[in-house]
Amino acid sequence: MSFRTILGALAGVTALALTAGTAGAQEKLKIGFIYVGPVGDYGWSHQHDVGRKAVEKAFGDKVETTYVESVPEADSERAIEQLARTGHKLVFTTSFGFMEPTLKVAKKYPNVKFEHATGFKRAPNLSTYAAKFHEGRYIIGQIAGKMSKTGTIGYVGAFPIPEVVAGINSYFLGAQSVNPNIKIKVVWANSWYDPAKEADAAKALLDQGVDIIAQHTDSPAPLQAAEARGKFGFGQASDMEQFAPKAQLTAIVDNWSDYYVARTKAVLDGTWKSEDTWGGLAAHMVVMSPYKNMPDDVKKMAEETEAAIKSGKTNPFKCPVLKQDGTEVECKGNGALSDEQILGMNFYVKGIDDKLPQ
Amino acid sequence: MTTFEAILLTIVTASTPLLIAALGELVTERSGVLNLGVEGMMAMGAACSFAAAVTFDSTILGVGAGMLAGMAMAVIFALAVLGFAANQVGSGLALTILGLGLSGLIGAPFVGARRNPVEPLSVPVLSDIPIVGRLFFEQDLFVYVSFLLTVGVALYLGRSRAGLTLRSIGENHVSAHGLGLPVLRVRLLAILFGGACAGLAGAYLSLVYTRFWSPGMTAGRGWIALALVVFAAWRPGWVLVGAYIFGAATVLQLHAQAAQFGVPSQLLSAVPYLATILALLLLSLRHGRAIGAPGSLGAPFVPDR
Numbered sequence: 001m002s003f004r005t006i007l008g009a010l011a012g013v014t015a016l017a018l019t020a021g022t023a024g025a026q027e028k029l030k031i032g033f034i035y036v037g038p039v040g041d042y043g044w045s046h047q048h049d050v051g052r053k054a055v056e057k058a059f060g061d062k063v064e065t066t067y068v069e070s071v072p073e074a075d076s077e078r079a080i081e082q083l084a085r086t087g088h089k090l091v092f093t094t095s096f097g098f099m100e101p102t103l104k105v106a107k108k109y110p111n112v113k114f115e116h117a118t119g120f121k122r123a124p125n126l127s128t129y130a131a132k133f134h135e136g137r138y139i140i141g142q143i144a145g146k147m148s149k150t151g152t153i154g155y156v157g158a159f160p161i162p163e164v165v166a167g168i169n170s171y172f173l174g175a176q177s178v179n180p181n182i183k184i185k186v187v188w189a190n191s192w193y194d195p196a197k198e199a200d201a202a203k204a205l206l207d208q209g210v211d212i213i214a215q216h217t218d219s220p221a222p223l224q225a226a227e228a229r230g231k232f233g234f235g236q237a238s239d240m241e242q243f244a245p246k247a248q249l250t251a252i253v254d255n256w257s258d259y260y261v262a263r264t265k266a267v268l269d270g271t272w273k274s275e276d277t278w279g280g281l282a283a284h285m286v287v288m289s290p291y292k293n294m295p296d297d298v299k300k301m302a303e304e305t306e307a308a309i310k311s312g313k314t315n316p317f318k319c320p321v322l323k324q325d326g327t328e329v330e331c332k333g334n335g336a337l338s339d340e341q342i343l344g345m346n347f348y349v350k351g352i353d354d355k356l357p358q
Numbered sequence: 359m360t361t362f363e364a365i366l367l368t369i370v371t372a373s374t375p376l377l378i379a380a381l382g383e384l385v386t387e388r389s390g391v392l393n394l395g396v397e398g399m400m401a402m403g404a405a406c407s408f409a410a411a412v413t414f415d416s417t418i419l420g421v422g423a424g425m426l427a428g429m430a431m432a433v434i435f436a437l438a439v440l441g442f443a444a445n446q447v448g449s450g451l452a453l454t455i456l457g458l459g460l461s462g463l464i465g466a467p468f469v470g471a472r473r474n475p476v477e478p479l480s481v482p483v484l485s486d487i488p489i490v491g492r493l494f495f496e497q498d499l500f501v502y503v504s505f506l507l508t509v510g511v512a513l514y515l516g517r518s519r520a521g522l523t524l525r526s527i528g529e530n531h532v533s534a535h536g537l538g539l540p541v542l543r544v545r546l547l548a549i550l551f552g553g554a555c556a557g558l559a560g561a562y563l564s565l566v567y568t569r570f571w572s573p574g575m576t577a578g579r580g581w582i583a584l585a586l587v588v589f590a591a592w593r594p595g596w597v598l599v600g601a602y603i604f605g606a607a608t609v610l611q612l613h614a615q616a617a618q619f620g621v622p623s624q625l626l627s628a629v630p631y632l633a634t635i636l637a638l639l640l641l642s643l644r645h646g647r648a649i650g651a652p653g654s655l656g657a658p659f660v661p662d663r
Binding site for chain 1: 364365368371375465466469470475563567569572573574579608615616617618620623627
């Protein structure tokens with residue numbers, strides 16, 4: 001038996017199994033999820049899976065969910081199409097790199113509704129959604145500015161892309177707002193997920209006088225490194241308190257549950273429309289985990305800032321925003337930078353001494 | 359502790375898993391078997407050691423479980439390449455994929471579990487020597503093991519009769535077989551040793567380096583260990599040098615970023631690879647000998663009956 005025959009046989013069996021599955025569950029709305037990482041990453045993909053479970057809990061028998069984890073971005077089209085072909089009427093693709101494949105499959109299957117996270121290309125049956133994590137980063141920046149004894153705070157970044165750069169700027173602006181002399185050191189891990197390297201990056205920062213670590217990589221390793229040295233840090237994507245009970249000041253938690261439930265309801269009610277959602281603290285897409293390990297006045301400040309951002313009184317990128325060389329960024333939003341300016345941010349703000357890798 | 363000492367300590371931590379895994383693979387390859395499954399065996403070692411360490415609340419049991427997991431994976435590989443004379447490259451790649459998947463399954467209940475750090479063992483008197491003392495005599499057990507392992511493997515291969523047997527089997531398995539040497543038995547043991555080392559390196563990652571388990575946490579270190587063996591021209595001492603150059607370059611480039619020298623981070627990230635290749639190339643050039651892979655490396659052996 002050749003390899004090709006075996007493959008063919010396998011495909012046949014899978015197809016049979018899938019047909020059998022759909023026949024028994026005709027009335028249910030089938031919802032598919034594509035994750036870029038393993039659900040056990042305790043970060044990005046994990047939080048999307050928490051959202052999937054919330055949908056199952058909210059609608060019980062009315063829905064049936066499927067997920068495919070660790071889908072490489074370059075190879076995602078087959079996985080997405082597979083879901084569309086097997087009767088899934090709503091498909092969430094949860095990584096920026098899935099944008100083109102999702103668009104392509106969406107055009108092929110006009111009766112299936114697609115939702116793509118963090119992208120910007122839409123179609124009549126393709127919505128986009130993302131969260132304003134930079135709002136949370138402004139708060140942790142303020143906490144870091146208050147808590148730092150050395151006056152230097154650190155940041156472990158994954159890649160110098162706009163989303164991460166905006167996060168660093170927001171974090172730094174927050175810190176600067178409570179301590180005008182604060183300094184920041186940024187180290188790029190050049191990886192979203194390499195726990196050992198993330199830990200080394202955090203150690204390098206700590207060795208060079210940083211005493212508060214923020215991160216935009218996916219594992220708890222940097223936070224854990226801070227705990228091991230008796231310093232402080234912040235959780236990323238999910239509440240990481242159990243990894244560093246003494247070091248975690250708070251965590252910026254991705255909360256997709258409300259959004260996924262709302263979108264599923266829209267499909268069930270027949271009110272689903274293609275749209276773009278960019279929610280922050282107010283929309284509950286970004287949630288701050290409890291403020292801990294800090295004095296009461298710092299906690300109070302953090303809570304006040306959180307409330308102010310929610311109500312729209314404060315914006316991390318309120319004008320004027322100055323670039324490193326002191327030139328003012330054109331204010332295209334309402335008293336603050338516009339969404340487009342934040343989504344395409346490719347400069348550091350004034351006060352960051354480092355050069356942004358381009 | 360000065361910054362300098364702190365940096366050196368981080369370098370030791372970054373280099374140790376590479377060194378341990380590479381030494382195991384070196385022995386396997388010197389016996390003539392190319393096992394590309396290091397990454398998978400390492401991932402299994404990391405998952406199983408963490409699972410056992412959490413379940414039984416014992417580091418030692420964790421380490422044992424990690425090594426056993428690596429060896430269990432190695433047995434599967436040995437069965438394919440020795441028992442059925444399967445293609446070694448294909449079997450090794452399959453082992454990596456299997457290991458990464460299986461480790462995710464085994465580790466799934468332990469995602470989010472946490473363990474306390476493993477206490478370093480300090481050697482009395484010696485650990486009081488400035489700089490060197492803290493660096494080499496106040497480490498966790500793994501670090502001592504990695505040094506002993508380097509010396510042990512070097513002595514075994516270079517000075518012992520058993521090592522000579524293993525090397526001759528790796529150089530030419532037909533002649534070795536003709537001389538009556540037990541080709542398959544020696545290779546089985548070499549593959550098992552490689553598995554145990556990869557498992558131990560994985561245990562180091564999940565028990566000491568980061569102290570948690572998450573799928574894919576080996577992040578390519580198995581492949582780097584494989585490359586180190588080649589660039590070190592199959593010599594244990596050079597593997598030590600290579601592992602430490604790689605570890606040092608990895609840590610130093612992060613420090614260079616934090617120190618804000620203004621060099622693009624993407625370029626700095628490539629430094630460990632460039633530095634290691636360059637250093638080991640220079641080493642082999644100075645040595646004046648061609649880099650020789652074991653003669654029978656990768657070739658399946660079927661004894662004629």
